[in-house]
Amino acid sequence: MSTQDDVIRLIAEVLEQSPDEISPGDHFIEDLGASSFDIVTLVMRIEQHYALGETPDDALQKIATVGDVVGLVHSVRQVGGEASEASSSQVVDIAIASDHAGIELKAGLVAWFRRRGFTYVDLGPAQGASVDYPEFASLVATRVVSGDAERGVLICGTGIGMSIAANKVRGVRAALVSEPVSAELARQHNDANVLCLGARVIGDMMAERCVERFMTTRFEAGDDGRHRRRVQRIQALES
Numbered sequence: 001m002s003t004q005d006d007v008i009r010l011i012a013e014v015l016e017q018s019p020d021e022i023s024p025g026d027h028f029i030e031d032l033g034a035s036s037f038d039i040v041t042l043v044m045r046i047e048q049h050y051a052l053g054e055t056p057d058d059a060l061q062k063i064a065t066v067g068d069v070v071g072l073v074h075s076v077r078q079v080g081g082e083a084s085e086a087s088s089s090q091v092v093d094i095a096i097a098s099d100h101a102g103i104e105l106k107a108g109l110v111a112w113f114r115r116r117g118f119t120y121v122d123l124g125p126a127q128g129a130s131v132d133y134p135e136f137a138s139l140v141a142t143r144v145v146s147g148d149a150e151r152g153v154l155i156c157g158t159g160i161g162m163s164i165a166a167n168k169v170r171g172v173r174a175a176l177v178s179e180p181v182s183a184e185l186a187r188q189h190n191d192a193n194v195l196c197l198g199a200r201v202i203g204d205m206m207a208e209r210c211v212e213r214f215m216t217t218r219f220e221a222g223d224d225g226r227h228r229r230r231v232q233r234i235q236a237l238e239s
């Protein structure tokens, strides 16, 4: 079980709700109806379960969503919090892959992940020989839906093939973007979990700006829950 699934299971226990109805973007108070007392109880349960020690007050005050608790567990458990390529058992921030057309942009992004502090797993390819992008889309998609990576990044020449392929995998919401506003809205409105980029369309700096926005923007259910309802309707199309 991934850390994310495990945390959701604990939250479900404390709030006496079904884990199936809890998503990483859910706000404890607005979406899950939790009280401040519930949140404190939950943090104590998490500390005990993962032997984390006492959570500092400033970290506690920042907890608003389920994803924040997952992030808290990751940040405490990652030795020194150092950005690096992870071992295969570690949940990472980003699973990344490309085809041959995207390999240079991928290398640039991986170097930036290290500087920026994102943990990642590079699922290939390692060299520039011609490959078929669906194979690499599937590798990243699988890591994201299993919870082994929080988000995915896929790069091909245009990003189009990768996005079509990734969106065939149940549970993936892949967004093809070429500027940061779309990257942000893909998170806020669509709860996208995979970002697709076109190496023949954008350069290194624009790609970094897109990933930055994608990784730091939360899903917003909407004041009347409309974005959540729409994402649920997308999920209904998968069954």
Ligand code: RB5
Pocket: 099, 101, 102, 133, 156, 157, 158, 159, 160, 161, 162
């Ligand atoms: C490879 O030439 C190219 O077709 C691929 O990278 C991608 O752009 C497909 O959508």
